[in-house]
Amino acid sequence: MRVSSISFLNWRNLEPTTASFEPGINVLWGMNAQGKSNILESIYYFARGRSFRGAKDREFIRFGEDFAHAEMKFRKKGYLSDTSLEVTIPKNGKKVMKRNGAPLSSTAEMIGNFRAVLFSPSNLALVSGGPLERRTFLDIALSQLSETYLMNLRRYSKALAERNALIKLASDGKSVSSAEWEMYARLMSTYGTWITSFRQEYSRYLEDAVRRYFDEMTGGKESPELRYTSHGLYEGIPSPLYTVKEDPDGTALYEKLTSNIEREIAAGTTLYGVHKDDINILFNGHEAKAYASQGQQRSIALSMKLAEAEISFSVGGEYPVILLDDVFSELDESRRSYILDKLGKEELRQIIITSCEPDVVPDDRQSRVNFTKVSAGGIE
Numbered sequence: 001m002r003v004s005s006i007s008f009l010n011w012r013n014l015e016p017t018t019a020s021f022e023p024g025i026n027v028l029w030g031m032n033a034q035g036k037s038n039i040l041e042s043i044y045y046f047a048r049g050r051s052f053r054g055a056k057d058r059e060f061i062r063f064g065e066d067f068a069h070a071e072m073k074f075r076k077k078g079y080l081s082d083t084s085l086e087v088t089i090p091k092n093g094k095k096v097m098k099r100n101g102a103p104l105s106s107t108a109e110m111i112g113n114f115r116a117v118l119f120s121p122s123n124l125a126l127v128s129g130g131p132l133e134r135r136t137f138l139d140i141a142l143s144q145l146s147e148t149y150l151m152n153l154r155r156y157s158k159a160l161a162e163r164n165a166l167i168k169l170a171s172d173g174k175s176v177s178s179a180e181w182e183m184y185a186r187l188m189s190t191y192g193t194w195i196t197s198f199r200q201e202y203s204r205y206l207e208d209a210v211r212r213y214f215d216e217m218t219g220g221k222e223s224p225e226l227r228y229t230s231h232g233l234y235e236g237i238p239s240p241l242y243t244v245k246e247d248p249d250g251t252a253l254y255e256k257l258t259s260n261i262e263r264e265i266a267a268g269t270t271l272y273g274v275h276k277d278d279i280n281i282l283f284n285g286h287e288a289k290a291y292a293s294q295g296q297q298r299s300i301a302l303s304m305k306l307a308e309a310e311i312s313f314s315v316g317g318e319y320p321v322i323l324l325d326d327v328f329s330e331l332d333e334s335r336r337s338y339i340l341d342k343l344g345k346e347e348l349r350q351i352i353i354t355s356c357e358p359d360v361v362p363d364d365r366q367s368r369v370n371f372t373k374v375s376a377g378g379i380e
């Protein structure tokens, strides 16, 4: 998969221009606050349907304008022409997304067309941050790979929000029938079990890959463990990564959700389910967050991102576009070479790097690099 070009109109600080990219390594370079990360953010938007920096859609609109528009053209493996994805975000009203000029009905319909993996300094939070960081990592990776996953995730989230609203009503003294509680327990356990089986399977791949990279990077003395931990009991469930198998059973979660309602009303929220799950990261048997050094934590986070790219390749059948926001500048040359080696066969992949200096690419790879200077939102 590769990005051919992306054009902007009223998009953050970017001039109404088109940035073009080549297969292989692309470097967007320039001084601070010129628009490099804004370009990467816009590309990743088409993979994820949201900003990677946690910005709201409306924040993309250039200060003082009424709407923002971006169109990205990308090429899938084996295709002779580009696919176009477009988004228009108005100040008031709903955003409009299109694929090859035809409107898409939802963000969900856009996700999965274009695949990218983003590395940024905030990835350290995968290890040092809370469970939400790791669930989001799994959700983003799996949503790009599986429509079934994304569909179940959305249904689960909707059921959870409705159940939480019901809990609020109940704690205000309104009566809620047992049929209603049962319905939500059934919905959440059905969708939740799907989500868990996907996440567990993914975590197994993740652990394998992370241990392998870690061995190579550190000489094999240390090996992290990554365990998906779940707030229901989900034994004996088929674990499809992207195929639909028989309907798995969610009895354990169903029972938790029907037998703890008083406690949940007292807490004011749903206490059980996959929105509480986590990947436990252990380092030499101890929790990495608490015991691993800064450098070790960074290596685990980096390994998780490399693994995301590798899994996307083996499941999706082609290399995702790799976006490296500022991460290269922190690493020494041997680490940079190692990462480039791990990100797939040179001629088949595309990597887009942002950096303040142009010379971030190790010397032996300089010959095939496409440099773009970003200056005050313009492209040279």
Ligand SMILES: Nc1ncnc2c1ncn2[C@@H]1O[C@H](COP(=O)(O)OP(=O)(O)OP(=O)(O)O)[C@@H](O)[C@H]1O
Binding pocket: 011, 012, 013, 014, 030, 031, 032, 033, 034, 035, 036, 037, 038, 039, 059, 060, 061, 062, 063, 354, 356
């Ligand atoms: N909606 C917007 N309208 C206009 N300008 C914006 C908008 N949102 C962000 N900016 C500006 O875009 C500029 C470029 O931001 P960006 O994060 O892309 O910089 P960068 O080139 O990645 O810099 P650094 O090297 O510091 O990471 C910033 O000055 C920011 O204030």
Ligand SMILES: [Mg+2]
Binding pocket: 036, 037, 038, 326, 354
């Ligand atoms: Mg930046």
